[in-house]
Amino acid sequence: MEDGRPAAYITGIGVVSPVGVGRKRFWEALLACESGMGPITLFDPEGFEVRIAAECNDFDPKEFMDRKMVPRTDRFGQMALASAKLALEDAGAWELLQERPERVGLILGSGLGGATSLEETQRVMDGRGPTRVGPFAVTKIMPNSAAAHIGIQLGVQGPSASPALACACGTDAMGLGYDLIRRGDADAVICGASEAVITPVIVAGFAAMRAMSRRNDDPEGACRPYDADHSGFVIGEGAAVLLLESAESVRRRGAEPYAKITGVGRTTDAYNMTDPDPKGRGILRAMQLALKEAGVPGERVGYINPHGTGTAAGDAPESRAMETINPRVKVSATKSTLGHSMGATGAIEAAICALAVRERTVPPMRNLERLAEDCARLDYVVNEPREAPDLEAAVCANLGVGGHNAAVVLERA
Numbered sequence: 001m002e003d004g005r006p007a008a009y010i011t012g013i014g015v016v017s018p019v020g021v022g023r024k025r026f027w028e029a030l031l032a033c034e035s036g037m038g039p040i041t042l043f044d045p046e047g048f049e050v051r052i053a054a055e056c057n058d059f060d061p062k063e064f065m066d067r068k069m070v071p072r073t074d075r076f077g078q079m080a081l082a083s084a085k086l087a088l089e090d091a092g093a094w095e096l097l098q099e100r101p102e103r104v105g106l107i108l109g110s111g112l113g114g115a116t117s118l119e120e121t122q123r124v125m126d127g128r129g130p131t132r133v134g135p136f137a138v139t140k141i142m143p144n145s146a147a148a149h150i151g152i153q154l155g156v157q158g159p160s161a162s163p164a165l166a167c168a169c170g171t172d173a174m175g176l177g178y179d180l181i182r183r184g185d186a187d188a189v190i191c192g193a194s195e196a197v198i199t200p201v202i203v204a205g206f207a208a209m210r211a212m213s214r215r216n217d218d219p220e221g222a223c224r225p226y227d228a229d230h231s232g233f234v235i236g237e238g239a240a241v242l243l244l245e246s247a248e249s250v251r252r253r254g255a256e257p258y259a260k261i262t263g264v265g266r267t268t269d270a271y272n273m274t275d276p277d278p279k280g281r282g283i284l285r286a287m288q289l290a291l292k293e294a295g296v297p298g299e300r301v302g303y304i305n306p307h308g309t310g311t312a313a314g315d316a317p318e319s320r321a322m323e324t325i326n327p328r329v330k331v332s333a334t335k336s337t338l339g340h341s342m343g344a345t346g347a348i349e350a351a352i353c354a355l356a357v358r359e360r361t362v363p364p365m366r367n368l369e370r371l372a373e374d375c376a377r378l379d380y381v382v383n384e385p386r387e388a389p390d391l392e393a394a395v396c397a398n399l400g401v402g403g404h405n406a407a408v409v410l411e412r413a
Contacts, residue, residue: 005295008181008189009250009257009413010354012091012243014083016194017348018054018236018338021082023090027355030363031385035337037219037234042198050207052219053198054236054339065153072136073149074114079239079344080146080194081153084108087190087241088154091255096188097155105186106151106160107176108241109169109193111343111400112202113143119199146194158186167307168400169193170240170346174408175264177244187249192241193347203235209274211311223340224367225308225333226315226375233309236339240347242354257413259354259394263294269403276399280317283307286405287325287397294393294409298325301409302391303362305349307399308333309340310367314399316374323376325395330388332381336366346398346406353394353410362386 015022018036019029029036036054045051061070061078064085070078088094096104117140124132139145144162151160161176163169170193177191206212213232215222224230250257267289269282276282291298304322307314310333322329334352341348356362362381371377397407 005262006182007247007260007262008178008244009247009260010242011245011250011255011257012087012093013258013351013354014086014090014241015348015351016056016059016079016083017238018056021058022086030334030337030352033337033364033366033383035220035366036236036339037222039219040198043200048203048207050203050212050214051216052222052234054234055198056237074117074140074145075196076110076114076194077146077149079196080108081149083192083194083239083241084150084154084190087243091243093188093243093253100187101155101157103158103187104156105158105177105180105189106147106156107173107189107191108147108150109163109173109343110143110146110195111164111166111169112195112197114141114145115197115199115202117141119201150190156190165404166400166402167342167345168398168404168406169343170348171350171396171398171406171408172266173347174261174350175266175406178261178264181244181246187246189244190241191244192239193344194239195342195344196237197342198235198237206235213310221367223310223336225310225336225365226319226372226380227368228370228372230310230312230315230372232311233335233340236341238341238344238348240344240351242351258358259410260413261408262411263290263409265289265407267405269405271403273402275313276317278317280321282403282405283318283397283399284321284324286407287321287395290395290407290409296393296409300393301326301329301395302388303330303353303356303394305353305396306331306333307397308335315372319376319378322378328379330362330379330381330386332362332365334363334365346396350396350408353396357391357394357410357412360388360391362388
């Protein structure tokens, strides 16, 4: 199993997404190129410039937690706990928490934490006064509340962290989990990210930034990464948790990994609060650092799941960075089907990469009909999945608002 290089083995995957809940349904929907986009229903968007989103309409928190806990937990915490339970069940690894909970770590990122609860609490305060604010307001809002709920509910006693690097924090969480395994600080890590930010203030704020698509009459065709008609992202929500284990833990349990994380790279653009470096130097360097740590040359990378938000500012430099890594690499920007789940996106896309490597199949993207002139001509996988019998290594790469970049390398286990 080991080749002398450190690795964190992915043995369980739990997902809450706009196209379904659970690994099996999620993967089937991706291969079928189903869209999770539609009209906003989580609040009344009348009067908003943007009225479309990718909502997790099939998610019912009562299936994963006690009814009395539901109103005490923000939506992002509910989805995180559900994904953690699904990942442990998928891995058949509950005994890890029963035998040595102090050797199980927990990394759960979120870009904005309990934004839903923050806005709801402000409305209560404005309408009914400060004495009507509930006792769970703060614990619902704080960004580490999802990790706290998982730790309390599942009995995790090892090291924990809640990264908040905007849209890069899910990818960064994978790197932090890998670091815990590599250093021997944990035998297993419950690792992922969650986000629930389809709220009035967040939607209005991103609309004001001119970052989101206004194709309100065509939600399924709205997010168009690398297409000549790209006009911005579609906001989404969701969560993904991957159970990472050491090689020894995998051997002891007889687990069958989906893939292994072998390298991580992190950089900062130091350029602009909202736009990425127009030359793509930060995300390129993050991918190069991850590949260097993994000992994987660029030509061995068979698939990249990119940030791919469908913005004019981001698509071109990112595509050229991928071309530098491997001009023949297969690319599918799955935000075109899932929307942009902000902090959760890197965890969700790491799960996609793990499944792609395991199944040797690249899931498709949507809406790429005419390549933008300034985007690199890569092997984009569009509308139909592509079998990839030689797929041995994949890269998940994300850019976060503020100039944060993170990339992880996933290889066949």
